[in-house]
Amino acid sequence: MAQRMDSSSNRLDDAARAGWLYYVAGNTQEEIASKLGISRQSAQRLVSLSVSEGLIKVRLDHPIGRCMDLASRLKSRFALDLVEVVPSDPSSDSTTIGVAEATATEIERWLKRPDPIVMAIGTGRTLKAAVEQLTPMDCPHHKVVSLTGNIAPDGSAAYYNVIFNMADTVKARSFPMPLPVIASSARERELLHAQPMIRRTLALAAQADVTFVGIGDIGPDAPLHVDGFITDAELKELQKAGAIGEICGWSFDADGKLIEGLTNDRVASATIPSREHALVVAIAMGNRKLPGIKAVLNRRLVNGLITDERTAEGLLKLL
Amino acid sequence: MAQRMDSSSNRLDDAARAGWLYYVAGNTQEEIASKLGISRQSAQRLVSLSVSEGLIKVRLDHPIGRCMDLASRLKSRFALDLVEVVPSDPSSDSTTIGVAEATATEIERWLKRPDPIVMAIGTGRTLKAAVEQLTPMDCPHHKVVSLTGNIAPDGSAAYYNVIFNMADTVKARSFPMPLPVIASSARERELLHAQPMIRRTLALAAQADVTFVGIGDIGPDAPLHVDGFITDAELKELQKAGAIGEICGWSFDADGKLIEGLTNDRVASATIPSREHALVVAIAMGNRKLPGIKAVLNRRLVNGLITDERTAEGLLKLL
DNA sequence: ATAAATGTTGAGTATTTGCTCACACACGGG
DNA sequence: CCCGTGTGTGAGCAAATACTCAACATTTAT
Numbered sequence: 001m002a003q004r005m006d007s008s009s010n011r012l013d014d015a016a017r018a019g020w021l022y023y024v025a026g027n028t029q030e031e032i033a034s035k036l037g038i039s040r041q042s043a044q045r046l047v048s049l050s051v052s053e054g055l056i057k058v059r060l061d062h063p064i065g066r067c068m069d070l071a072s073r074l075k076s077r078f079a080l081d082l083v084e085v086v087p088s089d090p091s092s093d094s095t096t097i098g099v100a101e102a103t104a105t106e107i108e109r110w111l112k113r114p115d116p117i118v119m120a121i122g123t124g125r126t127l128k129a130a131v132e133q134l135t136p137m138d139c140p141h142h143k144v145v146s147l148t149g150n151i152a153p154d155g156s157a158a159y160y161n162v163i164f165n166m167a168d169t170v171k172a173r174s175f176p177m178p179l180p181v182i183a184s185s186a187r188e189r190e191l192l193h194a195q196p197m198i199r200r201t202l203a204l205a206a207q208a209d210v211t212f213v214g215i216g217d218i219g220p221d222a223p224l225h226v227d228g229f230i231t232d233a234e235l236k237e238l239q240k241a242g243a244i245g246e247i248c249g250w251s252f253d254a255d256g257k258l259i260e261g262l263t264n265d266r267v268a269s270a271t272i273p274s275r276e277h278a279l280v281v282a283i284a285m286g287n288r289k290l291p292g293i294k295a296v297l298n299r300r301l302v303n304g305l306i307t308d309e310r311t312a313e314g315l316l317k318l319l
Numbered sequence: 320m321a322q323r324m325d326s327s328s329n330r331l332d333d334a335a336r337a338g339w340l341y342y343v344a345g346n347t348q349e350e351i352a353s354k355l356g357i358s359r360q361s362a363q364r365l366v367s368l369s370v371s372e373g374l375i376k377v378r379l380d381h382p383i384g385r386c387m388d389l390a391s392r393l394k395s396r397f398a399l400d401l402v403e404v405v406p407s408d409p410s411s412d413s414t415t416i417g418v419a420e421a422t423a424t425e426i427e428r429w430l431k432r433p434d435p436i437v438m439a440i441g442t443g444r445t446l447k448a449a450v451e452q453l454t455p456m457d458c459p460h461h462k463v464v465s466l467t468g469n470i471a472p473d474g475s476a477a478y479y480n481v482i483f484n485m486a487d488t489v490k491a492r493s494f495p496m497p498l499p500v501i502a503s504s505a506r507e508r509e510l511l512h513a514q515p516m517i518r519r520t521l522a523l524a525a526q527a528d529v530t531f532v533g534i535g536d537i538g539p540d541a542p543l544h545v546d547g548f549i550t551d552a553e554l555k556e557l558q559k560a561g562a563i564g565e566i567c568g569w570s571f572d573a574d575g576k577l578i579e580g581l582t583n584d585r586v587a588s589a590t591i592p593s594r595e596h597a598l599v600v601a602i603a604m605g606n607r608k609l610p611g612i613k614a615v616l617n618r619r620l621v622n623g624l625i626t627d628e629r630t631a632e633g634l635l636k637l638l
Numbered sequence: 639a640t641a642a643a644t645g646t647t648g649a650g651t652a653t654t655t656g657c658t659c660a661c662a663c664a665c666g667g668g
Numbered sequence: 669c670c671c672g673t674g675t676g677t678g679a680g681c682a683a684a685t686a687c688t689c690a691a692c693a694t695t696t697a698t
Contacts (some may be wrong), residue, residue, distance in 0.1 A: 016381035023377040062335035109356040
């Protein structure tokens with residue numbers, strides 16, 4: 001007489017059945033056990049087996065599901081600690097929509113902590129949009145320090161410096177940098193950085209617990225140039241030297257390596273805090289920034305990224 | 320300035336995120352809580368929301384998954400309490416493969432119970448195959464009662480009567496019916512049923528806790544005819560009267576209604592136990608039996624069904 | 639403007655689940 | 669035939685999860 005089919009396939013069948021009863025039918029493992037005439041533990045093992053054997057597939061039917069999938073791939077691909085991928089709005093070419101809100105949420109998450117932290121903030125349109133999304137809070141125990149100078153070339157306050165807005169909204173102690181973004185000479189930068197107050201601010205920035213920076217591109221519409229921090233000639237020189245992006249004014253090439261000389265000799269911003277000791281989050285989206293983001297990630301300059309779906313896809317596709 | 324997007328979509332987003340972290344990334348709810356900066360309870364609610372909102376879809380990548388899906392549809396469609404759908408072997412046209420094993424499993428499940436039960440058993444090829452799959456056990460506390468006579472027209476033991484095989488294998492107390500399947504006349508049936516021993520057996524069958532019956536077709540190869548219980552002429556008459564299937568010899572039409580007169584006046588089998596008080600499981604598969612199964616289910620003659628994938632599909636497709 | 643209705647939250651608690659361990663049983667080699 | 673070896677099993681326990689409740693916030697209706 002035909003013997004029972006071999007037990008291994010039987011076991012997988014049982015596992016499938018148990019998994020189905022558990023995940024699809026919503027049975028408890030004890031119910032499954034009694035239905036299958038086995039002990040609860042065995043039911044548990046079967047359910048667990050159905051998962052480990054890959055019989056059970058869960059998927060998330062929500063736009064955000066895709067985002068989180070991309071996020072987790074970026075995370076492992078670039079050894080990141082924090083990745084937020086927000087849904088892309090196909091009908092918008094804004095470079096802040098979504099990421100601004102997400103960044104605000106992430107900033108608030110840090111500011112909600114009861115223990116005092118030091119948060120460093122870069123500059124740029126994206127960060128400004130993010131800070132505008134912040135909910136007013138009361139965080140006198142936190143310190144917010146700017147990584148970049150807040151003086152525009154014409155002597156006015158740099159429009160995209162966000163430290164004041166931020167400090168206002170969240171009532172934290174703020175540490176702006178009363179400096180130009182790019183000094184007129186390397187010598188001037190040394191002098192400025194030698195001032196005790198600036199030194200203290202720079203030191204504070206260096207020990208930030210968390211840092212948020214934007215990434216600028218060095219294309220024809222480079223923000224550094226559009227905002228008047230660098231001249232047409234300086235932009236061209238940077239491009240010729242291979243610069244494809246900048247963070248807080250520090251230009252880097254396609255490998256994420258800082259350009260030697262040129263404007264980098266005069267950038268008055270604090271150096272980007274080390275990702276070794278803290279969370280350094282880059283916020284950037286859009287095709288124009290793609291090569292810059294790629295370079296930053298490859299070079300491991302940051303360990304956090306907030307971007308959108310489309311950009312995330314681009315990053316992963318570019319190998 | 321644009322306000323935060325309305326909270327309902329935000330909430331669903333969070334739910335999706337939580338659901339993703341929970342089901343896809345395998346985080347614990349406490350981890351999710353800390354990552355999202357909310358309380359553990361809120362994380363639990365979000366996860367639960369993601370499920371109840373249908374954001375999370377689980378599916379089973381195993382042949383049996385389809386079976387259980389079919390089973391659950393049959394269950395609700397025909398108000399059944401037990402449905403087993405086994406995978407179909409496309410390369411086999413056996414009418415017992417799979418269902419035999421499944422039936423054996425189900426029978427064993429009942430026999431494993433420590434409290435004494437009464438199990439009624441019909442007859443037929445399918446049940447015979449099922450009983451042959453039974454694992455030897457020791458169940459002296461249970462009673463197994465046959466629903467049909469075990470005497471073939473030529474006076475020999477009916478081949479497909481399974482009560483003896485079964486009792487042997489599981490060591491249960493057995494109650495066969497020393498009767499022909501179909502008496503020679505209505506009057507003879509009355510006399511036979513009036514015998515005290517038969518009456519007791521019939522009474523026992525009527526109070527069975529669980530019943531397993533096969534379904535026979537009334538086509539050209541009707542088992543009743545092939546096995547010699549009815550003549551060619553009787554088969555034709557039944558067909559003309561609209562019979563399309565039989566259980567334990569009781570013929571019924573496409574609505575599941577018993578044929579009046581003809582062989583049904585002489586069927587010596589016990590009446591099929593009522594599904595009101597017990598589990599009555601029909602075991603049947605194959606296209607030939609499809610109309611019969613359909614009729615039985617529509618008429619609610621049984622509250623259990625063991626069949627295969629293909630047949631289950633057929634049943635659901637036929638309206 | 640007030641009250642009712644609705645929804646959200648955290649705390650506490652009961653239930654459910656995952657894990658470890660010791661043991662039993664079958665299989666295959668010496 | 670006996671003895672590893674390895675697989676499966678159940679008990680017990682720790683962790684994780686689901687549920688209930690009361691308080692509070694927010695919206696809606698009068």
